Amino acid sequence: MTRKKDVFVIGHKNPDTDSICSAIAYANLKNKISDGNYVPKRAGEVSNETQYVLDFFGVESPAFINHVGTQVKDVTIKITPSLSKEMSLKNAWITMRDMQEATMPIVNEGKLEGIISVKDIATANMDIYETRILAMSKTKYSNILDTIDGTMVVGDPEEVVPQEGKILIGAANPDLLETYVEPGDILITGNRFESQLCAVEMNAGCIVVCMGAPVSKTIQKLAKENNCSIISTPHDTYMTARLISQSTPLGYFMRKENLITFSEDDFISDIRGTMAKIRHRDFPVLDREGNYIGMLSRRSLLEMDNKKIIMVDHNEKSQAVDGIDEAEILEIIDHHRLGTLETSMPVYFR
Known part of the structure; x- marks a missing residue:
């Protein structure tokens, strides 16, 4: 069952006893008479008088909140699975x-190591002409096997x-x-027995035999x-030459x-400019410990879903918690004069 979004019941920035008690009492009342999750909050420090009252009745002080602006955690964060930096370009593209997905994170033990995009993969395939790309990228033979649907006849798949080493096509005669x-x-x-023998004698690192052709025991032994x-x-x-560079990690x-x-x-108000300036489609989101959560x-x-607020014991913007302009005000419960607060939607006012 999806948990209902919290509605914060908050008094003014310099809360006195009636402001704190109103938040506690009204949140409790709303939880009993309506289907919601109402949470009392305070926008300032609790005075000695108020603390005495709370202690006398055995009531816990509301948690402090200094800003009710919309945060990243208030919007939809895509739970985009992560990739491993050992994965081949081919498998990343397929995934x-x-x-x-146009952008995916590379994560190791919860920590973000990098990101890869479709554009990055296209660039790797179209703009890289380095024949030593597999050596430079420290590609394992296991990646090559997976990419070209190969079988290891001689050697260890986990070796790099x-x-x-550079990539060559053995189309010429042995001389x-x-x-x-x-x-x-x-x-x-x-x-081609002669080409295979020549490669072994010239200390090649690896021979890739195409078309599933058998490899003689002599060549295997050598x-x-x-x-x-x-x-x-x-x-x-x-096809082998076309695919093999896609085994790069x-x-x-x-x-x-x-x-x-x-x-x-x-x-959101702080990062909106960055998101508009940097034309990425998705951005990684981290928790307080720096662990990857998902993509924004x-x-x-x-x-995005703005924070929902009920104001008690005041109705003036100057006294309201910071970020009130970004919040959705549902109700105002007050016993003072009418203030200057404006709302974008109709609001229950008592």
Whole structure:
């Protein structure tokens, strides 16, 4: 069952005894006669006289509230699942496509490490021409296996691509191939014994054999002796070459510097300008301990639910709790002259 939103019953900023007692009594009355959740609050310090009265009757003092403006926690926060920085670009793209999310957080043990967007993934695919991208990003072979639907014939899936390795297509004859295969390289080839042998002899880091072609026991034995991994994939050379760079982990491309994040206690009036200036669709929200909660979208501001207030013992804006202009005033219960307060909606006034 969804918990009903709190309605705060509040007196003026310099509360005397009748202001505090009115908030307590009226909140209690409303809880008994209506279907709601009414909570007494105070907008200032309790005087010695008031504290004496409360102690005498065994009543707890209302909690202090200094601002009733709409906060991030008052609007809809999307519970967007997080991704791991070890996840491949391909899997991240599939996840974001299926969930219809344009921006997703990368979280480790509750702490936000970065964010990734569809734009970031598109940039990684279209603007990166570095053949050593897998080495630079410290990609594990397990990511490559997952991305190209491969099988590890020789090697450990949890090992990382050699730091000096670049991606090559073994289309040339062995005489030419040996002139540009360097230690640590990843060679994509087919059912060519000579090309595979050349790669092993030139100390390649990994051989990717396409079309599910069998790898001879001789090549496997030599590869183990030379610390050369072998992966078999059912895809052809073109598809393998196209996919393999998508095995790069998110940690390499995620945005982790100068992230725009908000606290659940931030006031909308304070962050509205930032959200308008920074044209992101979603912004990460953190709790007081800095743990990731969810994402705040620009659209959420159109659907935000202002704090609901009942004012007692006054009806003047100058005496009201800060942020009263942003709150929705439901009722005013007072025994003074009419003040200067204006409301945007009809209000019950006694």
